[in-house]
Amino acid sequence: MLDxxxxxxxxxxxxxxxxxxxxxxxxxxxxxxxxLGHILNERHIAHTSLPKxxxxxxxxxxxxxxxxxxxxNILYGRRNTLFNPKGRPLAEIVEILPPxx
Numbered sequence: 001m002l003d004x005x006x007x008x009x010x011x012x013x014x015x016x017x018x019x020x021x022x023x024x025x026x027x028x029x030x031x032x033x034x035x036l037g038h039i040l041n042e043r044h045i046a047h048t049s050l051p052k053x054x055x056x057x058x059x060x061x062x063x064x065x066x067x068x069x070x071x072x073n074i075l076y077g078r079r080n081t082l083f084n085p086k087g088r089p090l091a092e093i094v095e096i097l098p099p100x101x
Contacts, residue, residue, distance in 0.1 A: 011066040012077070012095040020090055021045070036082075036091060046085045053079040055096065067098040075099065 014036065018026050028039055040047055055077040059069055067075075077096035081089050 007101075008067045008098055010095050010097050011063060012093060014094075015092045017088070017090055020084055020088055036093075040082070040090075045090075047082045047090055048085075049080055049082055051078050051080045055079065055094075057096070063096060067096075069098065073099055 016029060016036065018029065021029065025039060025043055025045065028034070028043075029036065039045070055075075057075055057077065059067070059071075059073040059075055063075065064070060064073070075096050075098070077094065080093045080095070082091045082093070084090050
């Protein structure tokens with residue numbers, strides 16, 4: 001994900017249970033243009049967030065490439081699950097943040 005200056009603001013992976021979304025929301029998610037959180041909020045899709053782990057890691061080649069870094073960097077992140085009101089998982093997410101610049 002990039003900010004207005006085209007610098008990455010995070011890297012991560014997400015597994016989305018598309019069956020739990022309306023066809024319109026599913027289509028917007030599949031466009032891959034906007035963060036899932038924005039889609040959930042703008043469409044008033046009720047959900048809860050349950051962080052499962054907070055991460056402290058050293059960047060590797062792949063993370064450096066995605067975040068535009070070099071060398072070994074200490075980074076922070078989290079593993080999170082978003083649930084619908086029935087307790088079904090909408091998405092499982094791992095996010096890693098770049099160091100402050």
